[in-house]
Amino acid sequence: MRLWCLCAVLVLLLVGLAGLSAPAAAQELHIDVSDVPLRTALAEVQQQAGINLVFADRLVEAAPHVSCHYCGTDVAAALACVLSETNLQANETRSGQYVLVATGESAAERPALRAAMAGFVTDAASGEVLPGAHVYVPALERGTVTNEAGYFALPALPVGPYRVRVSYVGYATADTLLTAGAPVASVALQAREMQAATVQVDARRSERSDLAVLPGVVSTPTRELEQLPSFSGESDLFQALQWMPGIQRAGELTGGLVVRGGQSDHNLYLLDGAPVYHPWHAFNIVSTFQTETFKSIDLYRDAFPAEHGGRLSAVLDAEMRDGSRTEMRGIAALSLLSGRIVLEGPVTENLSFMVAARRSYIDQVAGSRHPVEQGGVRDTLRTGYFFYDLSAKATYRPSTRHRLSLSYYGGGDNLDLRLPFDLSLDFSSWLRPADLFFELDHNWGNQLVSARHQYLSSDRFFVTTTAYASGYRARERSLIRPSEVSTITSAYDVALWDLGAKVDVDFYASLDHQVRMGLHVRRHLFDSTLDAELQRSPRAVETIMEDSEARAFELTAYAQDTWTPSPRWTIQPGVRFSYFSGGQHAHLRPRLNARYAVVPGLLSARAGVGLHVQYLHRLRDRSTFLYDLVSSRWIPSDEDVRPSTSRHVSAGLELQPLPWLTLGVEGYARTAQDILIPRDELQRPDGLNGGGIDTGALLGQYEPGESRAYGLELLATAELGAWRLRATYHGGRSKSRSRALGEESFRPTRFDVPRALRATVQRETNRWVWGLSTEWRNGYPTTVPEARFSLGDVLDDEPTRFLHRPEVNNGRLPTYWRTDLSLGYRFGLLGAPARVQLNLFNVLGRRNVVSRQYDPAPEAGVAVQNRLGFPLLPLFELHIEL
Amino acid sequence: MDQPVHTRAWRRFLGCLLPALVLATWAMAGCDSVAPDPPERIVAEAFLTTGDSTPHLRLSRTRPLDAPLPSDGAGSALTDATVTLTVDGTAYPFTPAGGTGRYTASTAVPLQPESRFSFEAQWNGQTATAEGTLPPPVTLDSFRVNVPEAPIQAVLFDSVFVDPTQLDSLQLDSLRTGAADGFAYPIEVQLWWTEPAERAYWVRTRLRPAIAGGSSLGDFFLRPEQVQQEADAACPAAGDCLPPVRSWIGVYGVPVDDSNAPLPSHSVQLALIRGDEPYARFAATRDDPSRREPVSNVEGGLGIVTGIALDTVRVQVSQTP
Structure with a gap:
């Protein structure tokens, strides 16, 4: 086992060191020559790349003047750029040595030079990179998605400019011109304002979603998550995610989320790549994930990318903000x-x-x-x-x-x-x-x-x-x-x-x-x-x-x-x-x-x-x-x-x-x-x-x-x-059984909810924000007795009445229905934008039954004792942007 | 802007598909339902005691939730079942004795230590069975009762303690725990007995005082009863005993009105029961009727049919002048 550990660590170190040592081999080249003798252009490449060039003088002297504009790290591509107007090509004979030979083809007959179009997508205001942004090239009908560093690359494109559409949920789509073969670009996106006056419908939403491969992924930007209602009155990730279909908050001791009927411990919570084993506070009322501190939050349900695993149900991958590069x-x-x-x-x-x-x-x-x-x-x-x-x-x-x-x-x-x-x-x-x-x-x-x-x-x-x-x-x-x-x-x-x-x-x-x-x-x-x-x-x-x-x-x-x-x-x-x-x-x-x-x-x-x-x-x-x-x-x-x-x-x-x-x-x-x-x-x-x-x-x-x-x-x-509406419906079942317990048929799990309907509607103007949200669902399963019997004990004078529960979770609590109301007002406080918000949790005051107990003691019938959920609770939040 | 024909067709198709999906999910989800009128099942109760040659057992049936269930068993007793108890290969038919569901054998039944037994009852097309082994007899070798000179201050309970596992559903308008400071005599009782050499068993030790009154010193903090493996009943203090002698200290409380009140004279039953694992499971799970039913060892029915060895002593407890 120690050998396994040692090997694995060594492999990791080698890979990591390979990354660190690569700069020497991946030196940035900036070739910018116009109508110069080929010998001059080659000397420029030779000097910048530190390579040996072997060629016959007659071939170079006979070549026409050349022009080349190349920025990148690929030496072969730089040489190809320089030689593009000649009938010569460079062949690498060993590391760092290239030989120029005549091809017999004219420049026009050779295939076009290809290079990558690459760049980073960032937030224009803060400089924060945007993971998961979509980059789409309409002319090629191809696109890609930025990685966790906000980086994208479309390799092997014919060198030249392309019109590119860059989009990210919550940001205005940017149409820009990027050049294949040019240095790594940076595309800054402007965040869409939430106020009604400036809300713009993004008509190309589906083009973005066309690029998302995985089913079941929830990649709502943190800005939108912050807008979703929360029991605690403050933005909270777990509370916000509950408005997505198939996601529920587990009980106060169970903790965490229940995703598509899985168990709470079947979810992996990642914070900057590291697992978090107990990501909730206050008996699961709020999570440890403060939405404002994250630049991206992805929740994968069932279908994880191969990089994630180790859990059966879901993976929550949160990346903390790097910090604004532009201003405090x-x-x-x-x-x-x-x-x-x-x-x-x-x-x-x-x-x-x-x-x-x-x-x-x-x-x-x-x-x-x-x-x-x-x-x-x-x-x-x-x-x-x-x-x-x-x-x-x-x-x-x-x-x-x-x-x-x-x-x-x-x-x-x-x-x-x-x-x-x-x-x-x-x-x-x-x-x-x-x-x-x-x-x-x-x-x-x-x-x-x-x-x-x-x-x-x-x-x-x-x-x-x-x-x-x-x-x-x-x-x-x-x-x-x-x-x-x-x-x-x-x-x-x-x-x-x-x-x-x-x-x-x-x-x-x-x-x-x-x-x-x-x-x-x-x-x-x-x-x-x-x-x-x-x-x-x-x-x-x-x-x-x-x-x-x-x-x-x-x-x-x-x-x-x-x-x-x-x-x-x-x-x-x-x-x-x-x-x-x-x-x-x-x-x-x-x-x-x-x-x-x-x-x-x-x-x-x-x-x-x-x-x-x-x-x-x-x-x-x-x-x-x-x-x-x-x-x-x-x-x-x-x-x-x-x-x-x-x-x-x-x-x-x-x-x-x-x-x-x-x-x-x-x-x-x-x-x-x-x-x-x-x-x-x-x-x-x-x-x-x-x-x-x-x-x-x-x-x-x-x-x-x-x-x-x-x-x-x-x-x-x-x-x-000014209107925003989100409505979800989930219909499904979650069941389990243990043959070791003698269970032949499957029975509902603790948080099995056959039907759940959730909706939020919000209206946002320059000053006022109000929202109404409601959750309707079947009650959680409960074990309902089906009969009574009395049974004595060798030490007791009288038998004791018991309830017979042949099946676990064979019944349900009454339907759960709750409506919340929120009202927010924006104003200036000492020159800083501020917002005060009042949340009325359970505005209708409906006392939902959250658990039920049966008492078999009465001689006739069974006494039912209900435990009720919270009544109407007024909650507030004052929010100031410094 | 004109849209392609195929786009409009897709929209029409999806316009029909989505409502259909909504209906499909609604129907698919379904819901659970409790069986409205479950069949009545046999409930068997038999504590076959080692050395007892005239065993009896009790049969009853489950009753609907809304049906009366008097404490005397009237209405639920089974009086027409066919019952057989087989001990070491010999079958003994049991017949009803009166109308209370009690069944006895017409001949003596030898219940010897290590005897194997099996039980079968047939009623209304149902068959309930159970089997087990009789343990060696058990005897309380000695006991000691310690009564404090004066009552002590103690917390008394008169209702259900707050369940900290249900914080989400606390009744905020009361937050009442049902606890109050009071006075009580904590009575310590130590028992000694000898463990058999043959095989490992479980023991249940119990102190059962006969005390009238309302509030009680919470059993939660005392120990009037315990079910454990016999080998775990170690001597509490060095010098108390050596294996194979086993010992256990239990505590029960006697609430009194004030710090000067004398201990009410009362009796307490000291019980020691040796049994097998099914009996231990039964005994350990019968203390919370509102939450669960005791674990049964009866196949095809409910209840408990087990072999035990039992010794009890009733002691009168009063304050030593």
Whole structure:
């Protein structure tokens, strides 16, 4: 195994070093000669490229005067340019040496000189690169998409100028003239203003979408995500993504997103290439992803590009902003939940930065420490809770070919309580010295550092090298004193570290083929410890000291070709190999995606099929109050725990019947094997003692199972004048079963929602913004009893009444329906643009049933107890652009 | 601007296709439904005790949710089932004894340690079966009850404790936990018994005080009952015992009105049950009827048919003057 690690790291280093050493071989050439003797032009090439030229003087002397304008790194292309008006050609005999020979053909008879047209697409205001921008050459009916560095290349074009259309959602489409064979260009796009007065319908939206190959991808710009309604009153990625079809926010302890019926831990969350294992705060009310700090966010559902993997359901790939290169900018905002600030700007011409911070402040307003005194006894009660995020990124661009960036993210939640047991909303009744109390000191969060080098080694090669360390840790400390003689203390720690390095190479092979390949190695470290003492009485004392440790190494290699056999077709075959040291698992997973422009500009179709594998499982001890209350543990696959695998197929159509209207429909189906299903879905923490933190004990609460999900999604978006409308419908099912639990038929999963309808409508004028959003869906599954029976115990005098639940999740909660209203007003505050927004969550005050409990105790019938969701909540946000 | 004919045709086609897709997805999604009138199923209850030659068992049936289910079993008792208990290869027919669902054998049934048994009941076309092994007898070798001199301050509960797993659904208008500070006597009881050498079993230890009253000291923080593997019932302190002797300390609480109140004289049943894993699963999952039903070992039915060894002692507890 150590040999595997060593080999993989060596390969990565070699590839990375190859990228670093390439500048010597890829020197920029600027040949600009006009009507000069050939000998003069050749000398210019020889001098700039540092090559040896061998030729017969008579051939050169006999040649006519030549002209050449060439900028690039290709020596052969430079020589071809110089020799284009002669009957000579240059043949490379060995590295750095060329021989000129006569071809016998005239210049007119030789094929045209070819070169790449390449460049970067950037935001005109900030200089930020725009990943995923579309570059389209109408004359060739060909296009491409910028990579994560905003780079594009259309290789092997006949040298000359081309009219190019560059577009990106949220930006005005730019028509520009670019030259094949010219130096790497930079195309700056102007962001579209959101105000009604300047809203412009982008009539060429479908041309952009024609270029997107993958079905199911959500690439909404962060500017648009910020406009979508959010429960917390502030822009939040998870809240915004919920308005996309097939995406739901999971429960408060489950955390994360449920994408197309998958499990929450079947999603991979990436931040600048590094995984984030717990990307949510405040019991999943908000995510750790502050939308303003990102330049791009892509959510791949089912169909991932080959570079992504390791999960079954979805990949969220977020890239932090590099920081404005033009001017200092900033945002400060205050919502009911938190305050936040984002600052970005240039340090030097080549160096820019972005810093963002967010913190909830309820603990500062309401106070987190409450000194109390009664009868000469002093105590300090604590009610502290806050979450925070700190993001920073510095980007250094020594030249157009190099970009170095260093990213940091740190964030977490902190819960600090010391309270008496007799809580109620009558604070005065319990704000007193407490002899009997419980103390919780829990904190949990993520930290990551990612360093990235993006290098354009030649017009056709783009190398991205990333190294990262990403950690998730949780610390739970509890002290419970329920009586004078009993004390429960517990110290529980969970830590997960990922140390990884990867190299991704884009090779623009030809106009028809764009190849991406890469290598990724990572080391997983899992640790957890529990140290507890349960003193229930002076002599009933139980001590628990346990620890769990696991290590694993993962190696991944992939290759993917984006093949454009015709202007209408784009086919993307790919393959991904992965090896996981735990259990010595190795998998080769193919993928195939395709796009066909049925009616260019009107209708495009996409389809994808692929296999995925996941080596990590997120589990919790579901039985105890002593640990795993706020944290979760990831378990690596090994000899006993098989990796989960899945197969998926998806297909969709996108239609733009009117310039301002886009309609989409997409169907999907996915099956997964070897997922872990709780043995007892109804298990909840109900005691102090759990199974322990040993992995085997934890796995004893789960059984391997399989799942299947399928559905159809409809999406309609309209932008007309000041109006914006988004409506989605999702119809589908998500079911699972475990034969080990005796389940023969599939049953609905925890978040199975057969039908969900969501819509938002917004109207935006120069001053006012208002929006109305609504969500209607079937209630979540619940386990409904079908009968009652009584059963005694050998020690009891009377039997106990029980409810018989033959099937799990056999019923549903009542239909969920909620409507939110938002109203915003723009104004100037001390000369800075500002906006104040009022959000009315659940404006109709409908108390949705979020869980239901059945009590079998009554002699006749069953008592039903509903737990209700939040009532109407007014929320606000003040947003200032600095 | 004129559009190509094929473009207009596509639009017409899609104009028909999309509504059809909406209808298709609506129909495809479907919904779950609970069986409106599920068939009644056999519920078997038998604790075959080692050394007991006159075992009995109880049969009942499940009832619809809205049907009455009196605590005396009236209305749900099965009195017309065919029941056979086979012990070490010998079949013993069981017949109804009265109308309460109780079944007994007409002859003595030898329930010896390590005897294999199987149970079968037929009723209304259904067959319920179970099997198991009888454990060695168990005896409480000794016990000790510790009563504190005075009550201690303790948290008392009079309703359901807030479930921290349901934060999203907290009733914000009350936030009431049902807890209050009060006084109670924590009574410690230590039990000793001897583990058999033959094979590993599970044990259930239980303290069952006979106390009248409303509020209670939360069992959550005490330990009036525990189900564990017998080998895990280690002696709490060095010098208490050595294997194969096993020991367990349980705690129950007796709430009182104030810090000067004497301990109400009461009795407590000390119980020690040895059983197999199915019994342990049953015993560990029968404490929360509103959430789940106990794990059954009956194929084709519900309930529990298991072999146990049992020893109980009833002790009168009062404050030592």
